[in-house]
Amino acid sequence: MLSNTPGSPTLHSTAAMAVELTGITKRFGVFVANDGIDLAVRRGEIHAIIGENGAGKTTLMNILFGLLQPDEGSIQLNGEEIVIADPSVAIKAGLGMVHQHFKLVPSLSVADNVFLGMEIRRHGLIDHAAQVARTRELSKRFGLQVDPTERVGLLSVGIEQRIEILKVLVRGARTIILDEPTAVLTPQESRELFQTLRSFVAEGMTVIFISHHLEEVMEVSDTVTVLRNGKKVATRPTAELSKDELVHMMVGREVSFDRRPRASLHGDVVLEVKDLWARDDRLLPALRDASFTVRSGEVVGIAGVAGNGQTELAEVLSGLRPASHGMAWLKGQNLTALSPAAIREAGLAHVPGDRMVRGVDRNASISANILMGRQHRAPWSRGGVLNWNAIGQNAETLIKDFDIRARGPGDAVKRLSGGNIQKVVLAREFTNGADFLLIDQPTRGVDIGAQEAIHDEIMRQRAAGRAILLISVQLDELAALADRILVMFNGRIMGEVAGDDADEERIGMMMAGVAAPELAAETA
């Protein structure tokens, strides 16, 4: 499969290049993650790779680091062609990668973690003192403040990242790849990280960092490469670029605004959220001070790059995650004090973002999946005994109504396509009479035909007077369906855009963390 692109490399340019990728293509099934990408990184520069989620940034870097093999294309390091079969080859060649998810051992000290796999030993025993001294020396030299003797389990995420960087340095890396390094950092920590990156460059090292955060790319990088949908858009010196141009290149012009026709039906407030805060699984604030309302007959969209608090918002509203502060009322009832079952009873229908985990039981039949959550009610059960006749008939009706492509109600859900599984979820959630629909990524991984059908169904629910909160990472979906779009960044609602004049550029700016004061009706 691996074939090099024809044409000899241009020798005069490679001398100054630390990394040169040529024509890299990587497919996962029919999905093309990287499509003929060329990337040249000069030695001694900070090179940012920017693009939306799913643009192919991480895939490209994983290929460079040997974690993935390209289907086509070639890699040159310092002007020499190389096949990077696995990460150990990359490490030997002077590459180092700091991943998004840290791989540290909590019960070991900082120095032990840094030297894990290449321990300094004396008389066959690990020489902790030497490891601590060497770690201290490196951390001083590059301004990576850590206490080498402390246990990693007690440290913050920011410090964990410094340890990962130290690990890379100890292994002799001259080119350091960082995958979304600032995603887990506080602004102060980010600033310190940038200083460290500059000190690397000052020592003649090369830094490649992946980001979807405009501000920091403008602040720290020398050169920017923009990726979109697996293709390279451009590589430009940062100094020549404005933020507007960058957003332009990132988001592109291909957002389709095939807006659904609608009648204005502003009814009563069904959901009111006020000053809502929540923590993520690492107990860091993930949702910050969110306030908004959803009325009946209204679709409110939540836009944002994935991982900016949308998941936590959905989980708090459905009772799956405790709020750490603030309130949310569903028809006057305080959600934050209720269990998931009680919230559903109060009038919530939830189409979860990950349908295979929270949406369906993949081994159960369609009938059983549609039954879930209402099995204790007549006519589905009487006196604790299920009435499978009624359940089957109901499933059969819904299969027709929602156009679920299956052989029958007894079919196991795992045999269906992604789109049809999603329709099973919709069939269950949209028919239980709830006034508030929480819909998270309804068309993720769904083919275009099913997408249309799902959008039709959401509009039908709107026309029936439901209040709908639609969370999506796809701007065109929000633009087509939402009456108002709230944009989230870093757990905060950055601003609001009316669906009628949704402007992908303004939304894109807010998604990248640029506040829009004139629009920030909801931010305090």
Add this chain to the structure above:
Amino acid sequence: MEILDRLVNVALIAATLRTTAPILLVALGGSFTTKAGIFNIGLEGQMLVGAFFAVLGSIWTGSALAGVACGVAAALVFALVFAVLVVSFKANEVVVGLALNILAGGMTISLMKAIFGTRGSIVGHGIVGLPKVQLPGARDLLGSWAPLISGFTPLVYVAFIAVPLLVLCYNRTRLGLYIRVVGEKPEAAEALGISITRVRYIASLLCGLLAGLAGAHLSLGYITMFTENMSSGRGFMAVAILIFSNGDPLKVLAGCLLFGFADAFSLRLQTFGYPSYLVLTVPYVVALVALFALSYRARPRVIAETLESMRKLLSVDKNAEPGGKSPS
């Protein structure tokens, strides 16, 4: 006070050390698998075959040492089977451990029947037990306290010396470090090119080695005979200790001493005419209380976090009482 003096004295402490040794050996073996991230309930079976084959080896060769070697070899075979199934074939470790325990129980009984034609126990037949080690000078040094360090069979000393050796192993050797990493964060080990399979095999075999020694100690040191199911739950006790000590050698030692003391104490109580059924529950009651005390203290951090934020909520925002109904 007089009763207390008769209950608690040098002999009781020496008895504690004796009852602690077999459980300590097997628990230290289990420490390797626990640290390597394997939940090994097969300790009981490994110990039992160790005890049986130690007796067999001692009869065949007429040497106690060769007997110990036989016991260890048998336990290693069991440990290897366990590792092949659990590590290589990724079978459920609880099922495999249980199966091997049952196999050990049945196998020793049928072999006993086949070889000695008896059921119940093997006594005599020329079993050579391990000699008691009388440390020279112990009596001069400690006087009446001498039984605390002298007069035990060799594997008692091995058990207690193994504790600091394991501490050293986990903290200062590469193998110990890798065992910990593989158990605690396998993805980190993988990313650094440490073979998880290899480390887990080594840990399983080290476990078999110590479990075999524990078994040999039971049948050649503790007493000189083999009886059906003579490990009598010590392997499971060790598993309980491992769960709440997380395999740390010093905590394992503390847990084993607690059990050993409860064991010795209950033996002592029986001589005072307390109902023996009640007295025999002492070690298990101690185990339950210890488990409860430890798990209560280790409540997850998240609960503390939630309590914290609730406190904040109640003190900062007066509207935010739980159950508040009306939207502002």
